[in-house]
Amino acid sequence: MFDMEPITVLLADDNLIAREGIRALLAIDPAVRVVAVAADRDELVRAAFELRPQVVVTDIRMPPTFQDDGIAGAKEVRRRHPGTGVVVLSQFDDPEYAIALLADGAAGFAYLLKDQVGDSDRLSRAIREVAAGGSMLDPQIVATMLSPVTRRGELTAEQEELLADVAAGRPVKAIAAARGGTPEAVNGEIEEIFLRLAEGASAGRRGALRRLRLLHTALLRREEQGETLSRLLPSGLAEKLRTDTGAATGRTERLDVTVLISDVRGYSTIAEYTDPAVLAGQLNAHRREMNAAILGHGGTVMQYVGDAVMAVFGAPFARPDHALAACRAASAMHDRQASLDNAWAGDGLEPFGLGIGVCSGPVAAALLGSEERLEYTLVGDTVNLAQRLGDLARPAGMTVISDATAAALRGHREFDVWEMPARTVKGRTTPVRPFQLRPPDLGGSSLASGPTDFPRLVECAPPVDAPVGDSLVVGTVDAPAGLAVRPVVGAGARVSGRGRRWWPARGRSDVRARDE
Numbered sequence: 374m375f376d377m378e379p380i381t382v383l384l385a386d387d388n389l390i391a392r393e394g395i396r397a398l399l400a401i402d403p404a405v406r407v408v409a410v411a412a413d414r415d416e417l418v419r420a421a422f423e424l425r426p427q428v429v430v431t432d433i434r435m436p437p438t439f440q441d442d443g444i445a446g447a448k449e450v451r452r453r454h455p456g457t458g459v460v461v462l463s464q465f466d467d468p469e470y471a472i473a474l475l476a477d478g479a480a481g482f483a484y485l486l487k488d489q490v491g492d493s494d495r496l497s498r499a500i501r502e503v504a505a506g507g508s509m510l511d512p513q514i515v516a517t518m519l520s521p522v523t524r525r526g527e528l529t530a531e532q533e534e535l536l537a538d539v540a541a542g543r544p545v546k547a548i549a550a551a552r553g554g555t556p557e558a559v560n561g562e563i564e565e566i567f568l569r570l571a572e573g574a575s576a577g578r579r580g581a582l583r584r585l586r587l588l589h590t591a592l593l594r595r596e597e598q599g600e601t602l603s604r605l606l607p608s609g610l611a612e613k614l615r616t617d618t619g620a621a622t623g624r625t626e627r628l629d630v631t632v633l634i635s636d637v638r639g640y641s642t643i644a645e646y647t648d649p650a651v652l653a654g655q656l657n658a659h660r661r662e663m664n665a666a667i668l669g670h671g672g673t674v675m676q677y678v679g680d681a682v683m684a685v686f687g688a689p690f691a692r693p694d695h696a697l698a699a700c701r702a703a704s705a706m707h708d709r710q711a712s713l714d715n716a717w718a719g720d721g722l723e724p725f726g727l728g729i730g731v732c733s734g735p736v737a738a739a740l741l742g743s744e745e746r747l748e749y750t751l752v753g754d755t756v757n758l759a760q761r762l763g764d765l766a767r768p769a770g771m772t773v774i775s776d777a778t779a780a781a782l783r784g785h786r787e788f789d790v791w792e793m794p795a796r797t798v799k800g801r802t803t804p805v806r807p808f809q810l811r812p813p814d815l816g817g818s819s820l821a822s823g824p825t826d827f828p829r830l831v832e833c834a835p836p837v838d839a840p841v842g843d844s845l846v847v848g849t850v851d852a853p854a855g856l857a858v859r860p861v862v863g864a865g866a867r868v869s870g871r872g873r874r875w876w877p878a879r880g881r882s883d884v885r886a887r888d889e
Contacts, residue, residue: 379404380504383420385411385431385443386462391487395430395462395496402497414442421450421457427504428458430496432487451481458503460496462487483509532566539563625739630687631699631731631778632751632759633672635663635706637680638726638769647723655717656680659725662713666705670698675751680725683759685751688738696733696781700788700810703729703772726769730762731810733777758805761798765807772810779808 382399384407386392392410399405408424411417413436421429429450431443447459460483483499489511499509538548549559637643637659644652660677667674667684671692675683684702687695707727714724734755741750758775766773774782779790789811795804 379406380428380500381406381408381424381426382500383407383409383411383417383424383426383429385413385417385429385435385446387412387432387435391432398496399430399500402494405497405500413437414446417443417446418449421446422453425454426457428460428500430460430462430500433461433463456506457481458500458506459483460485460499460503462496464488480506480508485509485511532562535559535562536566625737626688628688628691628736628738629695629734630685630736630738630751630755631695631733631781632736632756633667633682633684633686633699633703633729633731634759634763635682635703635727635729636763636766638728638767640680640725643723643725651722655722655725658713659710662709663706666709667702669705670702672698672702673749675749683756685736688736688751689749696731696778697785697787699731699733700772700774700778700782703731703810704788707770707772728763728766728769729772730759730764730766730774731772731778732756732759732762732775733781734758734775757800758798761800761805762807764798765793765796773807774810776806776808 382405384392384396384399386395389412392412396407396410399407408426409420411420411431415437417429417431417435420426429447431447433441433443435442435446444461447461450457451459458481462485464487481503483503485495485499489495502509535548539545545556545559545563549556552559647655659680660682663682664674667682670686672684672686673688675685677683684699686692686699686702692698706729710725710727717724732755734753736751736753736755738749738751741748762773762775773793774790779792782788782790790808791811793807793809795806797804
């Protein structure tokens with residue numbers, strides 16, 4: 374049966390009692406598994422390279438120097454394996470250690486005080502956070518970072534309140550909404566605080582200012598990357614927000630794009646008979662693979678709605694080949710899901726058969742919502758039609774594209790497009806001209822080169838709307854050498870072979886062979 378794999382952890386601490394106590398604490402959490410322990414920096418680095426844990430939990434002061442060997446070892450692991458999360462446990466509430474840890478960026482790092490890790494599930498939460506690329510600071514460290522400034526009395530009460538909000542990690546947009554202002558105004562006030570502190574600061578104040586700048590920058594970076602908004606903004610949109618200030622103010626852009634919407638066929642029935650926890654694991658794996666296929670071809674994942682995935686190509690940055698990129702992504706999505714289905718079959722899990730709709734055309738694009746939460750949104754008939762085309766993508770394994778998308782593929786031999794009968798779809802008064810997207814037709818037969826060349830796959834499948842008696846589908850050729858075999862089998866699961874994609878259609882269940 375399918376289960377979510379626990380987060381693998383490497384635990385490093387030279388104090389045996391502390392190390393075993395932390396290991397016992399983590400053993401309570403079924404979502405975390407300690408795979409190894411280390412007593413010094415060299416052991417930490419060596420074990421991390423051999424075992425590739427998802428998260429390293431380490432003390433600061435360890436052999437050989439008993440200085441910051443834990444942080445140094447963790448950073449060495451991160452240089453070799455950038456995706457490794459790091460949780461630093463310390464008995465020191467001096468912010469300098471936290472600053473040393475976060476100097477290269479906050480993502481994937483957490484800093485906790487040892488005497489606080491037993492509180493509730495703080496350590497487990499930190500492990501989950503860094504494993505997902507997030508970050509976490511012990512609240513006492515935040516308070517210590519803030520106190521050198523507030524004790525000086527150099528700021529007004531309102532400025533101290535603003536500084537406390539920033540240090541606590543509250544998003545600038547939320548601060549602006551609460552104060553009845555704009556994010557730009559709040560950023561200006563923060564800069565004013567920095568300038569006031571810098572004008573006549575003593576050495577101690579300069580140290581506090583440096584720490585606060587670091588904390589502010591780390592928090593803003595998290596927000597720009599989409600972690601505090603909704604984790605829906607890919608790197609392309611985050612870059613646009615950094616370089617185009619007007620994009621965050623609700624400005625609308627008219628763009629020519631291609632919208633892709635996928636849907637799992639029979640998902641409601643699968644959900645009816647599958648344990649919810651298991652189904653959640655399947656859905657998470659499905660989304661991960663779909664996301665990789667879309668991003669791998671330059672797309673932007675717009676949203677997940679249940680089993681559906683919506684993506685756009687050509688936004689937020691325009692690109693002339695958006696239609697071709699979307700079709701390549703659709704093909705990759707089918708391939709990745711087929712691999713998942715094969716893995717699930719061994720656990721007795723239901724496959725996720727995909728239907729994908731692809732539509733090219735104009736849209737209006739903007740960041741819409743409230744000051745506290747914005748979403749990148751596309752508006753227009755192109756989006757609606759992509760969904761309706763997806764409804765036509767039956768049986769599972771099909772991709773149906775619009776006539777505009779088909780026109781954009783002319784001249785590209787990577788795909789064949791087969792025109793389907795005109796349809797009237799929900800929400801439209803005039804019929805649409807859908808096309809089925811397919812790999813190039815191979816002509817329907819294949820000559821075997823010898824006994825070692827079997828089984829081979831050939832494709833001889835016309836469009837799914839062809840008469841049943843004439844519709845042929847992919848099958849396995851298993852015949853003596855010297856025979857060309859034309860398989861004619863019933864519609865079934867989509868399969869792959871010899872680096873090519875093979876697509877199913879309806880048909881008869883017989884096999885014909887003839888001497889070539």
